[in-house]
Amino acid sequence: MAFEITVNGAQHSAEVDGDTPLIWVLRDVLGFTGTKFGCGKGLCGACTVHLDGEAVRACQTTIDSVGTSVVTTIEAIGATAVGAAVQTAWRNGQVPQCGYCQSGQIMSAVALLTATPQPTDSDIDAAMLGNICRCGTYVRIRAAIKEAARTRG
Numbered sequence: 436m437a438f439e440i441t442v443n444g445a446q447h448s449a450e451v452d453g454d455t456p457l458i459w460v461l462r463d464v465l466g467f468t469g470t471k472f473g474c475g476k477g478l479c480g481a482c483t484v485h486l487d488g489e490a491v492r493a494c495q496t497t498i499d500s501v502g503t504s505v506v507t508t509i510e511a512i513g514a515t516a517v518g519a520a521v522q523t524a525w526r527n528g529q530v531p532q533c534g535y536c537q538s539g540q541i542m543s544a545v546a547l548l549t550a551t552p553q554p555t556d557s558d559i560d561a562a563m564l565g566n567i568c569r570c571g572t573y574v575r576i577r578a579a580i581k582e583a584a585r586t587r588g
């Protein structure tokens with residue numbers, strides 16, 4: 436079945452079954468490989484993308500549930516003021532170690548700062564709870580979110 440999907444501001448067509456997870460459409464069909472596959476159960480957050488600005492797990496979101504919603508991936512998040520501030524803070528804080536989880540971490544952080552421009556530690560904990568970093572860079576992630584909140588445009 437053919438699905439029309441808007442990703443990063445552009446219209447795309449994907450010929451897939453309706454129950455195909457969004458992550459496989461993004462990565463395998465459309466070539467947006469910045470979104471990473473982690474657990475496949477929506478528990479690790481590596482596959483986080485935005486669906487109409489809300490952070491969702493692409494491994495648990497089927498293509499037929501996307502409808503007319505707009506998908507934003509890590510490839511385009513830096514084009515927004517909040518996304519650019521988060522990416523700059525990530526670089527300044529040298530957040531990544533292996534880097535595998537970082538696209539999902541950044542997508543969750545941008546969703547948080549868009550909804551809550553000056554988050555508390557509790558807000559950060561709640562928003563980032565579903566994102567696992569096997570390298571344990573949580574202290575740097577929190578610091579980068581706080582820096583982005585202070586410096587964003």
